[in-house]
Amino acid sequence: MAAAVATSRLAAHQVIKVFIVDDHPIVRQGLRQLISQQEDLIVCGEAEGMSQAMQLFFETKPHVMLVDISLENGNGIELVKELIAHDRGLNILVCSMHDEALYAERALRAGAKGYINKDEATDRLIEAVRRVASGQIFLSDEMTHRFLSRQVGKGEVAPPGPMESLSDRELEVFEQIGHGMKTRQIAERLHLSPKTVETYRENIKRKLNLANSVELTQHAVQWVLENT
Structure with a gap:
């Protein structure tokens, strides 16, 4: 169509x-x-x-x-x-x-x-x-x-990695963290509430198996350096 x-x-x-x-x-x-x-x-x-x-x-x-x-x-x-x-x-x-x-x-x-x-x-x-x-x-x-x-279920296709488990919004928040932005800055940039951004941060840590906010920031900064 x-x-x-x-x-x-x-x-x-x-x-x-x-x-x-x-x-x-x-x-x-x-x-x-x-x-x-x-x-x-x-x-x-x-x-x-x-x-x-x-x-x-x-x-x-x-x-x-x-x-x-x-x-x-x-x-x-x-x-x-x-x-x-x-x-x-x-x-x-x-x-x-x-x-x-x-x-x-x-x-x-x-x-x-x-x-x-x-x-x-x-x-x-x-x-x-x-x-x-x-x-x-x-x-x-x-x-x-x-x-x-x-689609056909054949061939050697690599299984999805942890990053692919993130939703579009979670990946967007993750990238902003990698650029050094704090929760309130991310909320303002993405037109979200700080509470919503904090929820995304927790989801990201869980999906990427990161212990705390320090690991989250380090992982995000490294990812941004390698991918943007």
């Missing part, structure tokens, strides 16, 4: 309108230049965070939203959920430096059509944008193999 909606949208527009959401101005500039070089693609808008992205989304009506995970005032996975809640047929491609093995499935569950790492070659990014614009799914060959192997 979503693919049909996407196709019908593009039938009336030969040029694919792309909206970029990334909290780094230099990255947005690079993506804008790359996309603008393609005859069938055009950048219709850009934003650095969730609130700005939601506001401009309704004004620009893009065919594809290109969304990073870490944003100026929020999280890309939560933005995907919010966008899909307003438009289930929207085509979203998550483009991030974060580990695809940890985030790709979360992005698809949230409603995105694909995930691509920023380390990929530029031609792969353009391919991903075009494929997602047509309503198709885009993942790396490795992630596609993992999904197919899991």
Whole structure:
């Protein structure tokens, strides 16, 4: 159904309108230049965070939203959920430096059509944008193999690790802890109550088998250094 909606949208527009959401101005500039070089693609808008992205989304009506995970005032996975809640047929491609093995499935569950790492070659990014614009799914060959192997129950697929047991919100809180934020700061950034953040912290410690807040902070800082 979503693919049909996407196709019908593009039938009336030969040029694919792309909206970029990334909290780094230099990255947005690079993506804008790359996309603008393609005859069938055009950048219709850009934003650095969730609130700005939601506001401009309704004004620009893009065919594809290109969304990073870490944003100026929020999280890309939560933005995907919010966008899909307003438009289930929207085509979203998550483009991030974060580990695809940890985030790709979360992005698809949230409603995105694909995930691509920023380390990929530029031609792969353009391919991903075009494929997602047509309503198709885009993942790396490795992630596609993992999904197919899991579906058919064959092949050597690594079992989920402790990090994969975290919910989207728990992972988001965990990352903020790794950036040195305290409970109240995290609550303000994520628009949650301090009590809710404390609940997430306790859940994270339990799932990752961490004894106390000191271990939680150390583990989170190390994870951020290795993955962001």
